[in-house]
Amino acid sequence: MGFDYNSLLAFIIFGVTIGVVYGIVALGISLIYSGLDIVHFAHGEMYMFGAFFGLVLAHNVGVPYPIALIGAMVLTALLGMAVERVFYRRLTRAGGGYTVAGMGMIICGFGMSVALVNVAYFIWGAEAEPFRANLDYIPRLSFPGDIEVPESYVLTAIISVALMAALHYFLRHTKTGLAVRAVAHNKDIAYLMGINVPLMISLIFGLACGLAAAAGVLIGPMQSVQVEMGYLMLMKAFAAAVVGGFGSLPGAILGGIMVGVFENLGAAYISPSHKDIYAFLLLILVLMFKPSGLLGVEAKVKA
Amino acid sequence: MLQINDVHAGYGNLKILRGVNMQVPTGGIVTLLGGNGTGKSTLLKAVSGLIPLMEGEVLFDGVSISKMKPHERMRLGLVQVTQAKEAYPAMTVEENLVLGAYTRRDRAGILADLERVYEFFPVLRERRKQLSGTLSGGEVQMLVIGRGLMAKPKMLMLDEPSAALAPKVVLEIFANINRIAKTGVTILVVEQNVRMALILAQYGYIIRDGVIMIEGEAKKLISDPAVKESFLGGSVANTAKALRN
Numbered sequence: 126m127g128f129d130y131n132s133l134l135a136f137i138i139f140g141v142t143i144g145v146v147y148g149i150v151a152l153g154i155s156l157i158y159s160g161l162d163i164v165h166f167a168h169g170e171m172y173m174f175g176a177f178f179g180l181v182l183a184h185n186v187g188v189p190y191p192i193a194l195i196g197a198m199v200l201t202a203l204l205g206m207a208v209e210r211v212f213y214r215r216l217t218r219a220g221g222g223y224t225v226a227g228m229g230m231i232i233c234g235f236g237m238s239v240a241l242v243n244v245a246y247f248i249w250g251a252e253a254e255p256f257r258a259n260l261d262y263i264p265r266l267s268f269p270g271d272i273e274v275p276e277s278y279v280l281t282a283i284i285s286v287a288l289m290a291a292l293h294y295f296l297r298h299t300k301t302g303l304a305v306r307a308v309a310h311n312k313d314i315a316y317l318m319g320i321n322v323p324l325m326i327s328l329i330f331g332l333a334c335g336l337a338a339a340a341g342v343l344i345g346p347m348q349s350v351q352v353e354m355g356y357l358m359l360m361k362a363f364a365a366a367v368v369g370g371f372g373s374l375p376g377a378i379l380g381g382i383m384v385g386v387f388e389n390l391g392a393a394y395i396s397p398s399h400k401d402i403y404a405f406l407l408l409i410l411v412l413m414f415k416p417s418g419l420l421g422v423e424a425k426v427k428a
Numbered sequence: 429m430l431q432i433n434d435v436h437a438g439y440g441n442l443k444i445l446r447g448v449n450m451q452v453p454t455g456g457i458v459t460l461l462g463g464n465g466t467g468k469s470t471l472l473k474a475v476s477g478l479i480p481l482m483e484g485e486v487l488f489d490g491v492s493i494s495k496m497k498p499h500e501r502m503r504l505g506l507v508q509v510t511q512a513k514e515a516y517p518a519m520t521v522e523e524n525l526v527l528g529a530y531t532r533r534d535r536a537g538i539l540a541d542l543e544r545v546y547e548f549f550p551v552l553r554e555r556r557k558q559l560s561g562t563l564s565g566g567e568v569q570m571l572v573i574g575r576g577l578m579a580k581p582k583m584l585m586l587d588e589p590s591a592a593l594a595p596k597v598v599l600e601i602f603a604n605i606n607r608i609a610k611t612g613v614t615i616l617v618v619e620q621n622v623r624m625a626l627i628l629a630q631y632g633y634i635i636r637d638g639v640i641m642i643e644g645e646a647k648k649l650i651s652d653p654a655v656k657e658s659f660l661g662g663s664v665a666n667t668a669k670a671l672r673n
Contacts, residue, residue, distance in 0.1 A: 318531075
């Protein structure tokens with residue numbers, strides 16, 4: 126029997142779709158890193174909360190899926206901003222700003238991750254819940270060779286690309302986006318330009334958490350929504366961010382797609398039970414040959 | 429326009445400024461001179477609000493700004509031009525300039541000022557789509573001054589505009605600072621280049637070890653042996669003495 130190119134193509138298509146979701150979570154991690162110089166370890170929990178917010182909106186409140194998506198993004202953005210204001214910012218008040226507060230910030234991020242998981246247990250319990258979304262109005266995509274791509278994957282690809290495009294437009298072509306980039310590069314100078322730096326930091330955090338929430342709501346209908354889901358996503362998104370070059374926004378997307386494709390191919394051709402290992406295998410390979418990541422430069426690339 | 433009363437400031441427990449008193453009158457050019465580590469940059473940061481005051485007070489247009497955040501002080505028209513190395517290298521020249529006008533909402537005014545900056549510094553117009561990281565030292569200095577002008581300042585504070593530049597470029601930059609002052613912008617220029625700064629300014633202060641040692645009209649300071657002594661001669665004499673011991 127010859128090599129089945131159709132199934133290879135299918136694995137790649139599914140890999141890319143799941144990969145862009147890793148990409149948008151990684152985008153948030155990179156955004157926070159380049160903007161605030163902190164590695165946000167509670168980002169997986171933002172993704173999880175986003176998924177639950179979407180679930181509650183779609184099932185309990187009964188709004189249509191797209192509204193649930195937007196609602197979850199807004200709620201999670203607010204949650205992220207509140208967490209940053211109440212917890213992380215206190216660490217920077219001690220002086221030195223985000224860069225100097227580094228280690229405390231990492232520990233605070235870990236603590237926040239544990240705390241948020243437990244809050245979620247308390248509210249939603251430990252059981253995995255299926256996310257039923259009515260997506261009948263989205264067409265299934267058919268590729269030559271009997272490859273059918275389900276609605277939720279089509280939707281995921283469309284929305285992820287739209288979010289990336291919107292973020293790109295915001296950062297490159299709006300005045301506030303310019304201010305965000307200025308804050309990312311140097312907070313003192315941004316202050317001297319008259320930019321309200323604390324407000325921009327809130328905005329960066331809100332954006333990043335909103336992106337994570339979108340990923341959660343998009344993944345929801347494919348898998349199920351569960352309190353522990355954030356941990357693995359954080360790891361994969363980190364792998365994606367590092368593969369692409371930490372702090373680089375295009376790199377985050379590229380890294381996400383590579384991780385998605387790599388793990389799908391690994392699961393298909395090596396062993397499906399070790400699916401979650403392949404992302405890290407890719408990470409190790411990239412770190413061996415190009416430690417700054419694929420699109421990273423020696424110094425970190427700023428948004 | 430700017431009044432600095434008995435300002436003490438520093439970093440953490442390290443006090444650098446120990447009671448600085450200065451005035452910058454409206455419409456004038458005042459220079460603050462001092463060597464490395466004398467407190468010049470610390471004073472600028474204290475005035476623009478990047479570091480808090482430990483004691484004392486800063487008044488701008490008669491209003492105390494000591495408790496204001498940096499972006500609030502900037503909105504009053506007190507604009508600090510950062511050192512040249514602090515342009516945003518990953519942004520284009522024009523993006524840097526537009527960022528300078530971040531607080532303004534008058535589109536037409538911003539465009540007119542952009543044009544004005546390009547008239548002051550034609551080289552910036554040529555390079556406006558270029559990343560500012562690719563500019564020469566002199567061009568970046570022009571860029572940060574231009575960026576300061578975009579904020580429509582009442583007063584510009586310049587942090588060592590001559591640093592690390594060739595004499596010919598320094599002359600061009602200082603000539604432009606003079607032209608900017610003629611348009612009615614009050615200027616405080618912090619410098620190590622004593623001669624150039626005293627030729628440009630009407631009044632000078634000399635800071636050492638966090639206090640003002642000498643002040644006076646620039647014309648008089650330029651020929652004052654005490655200035656040479658405190659600024660250059662002093663340190664040279666001390667070094668020579670130290671060498672001989």
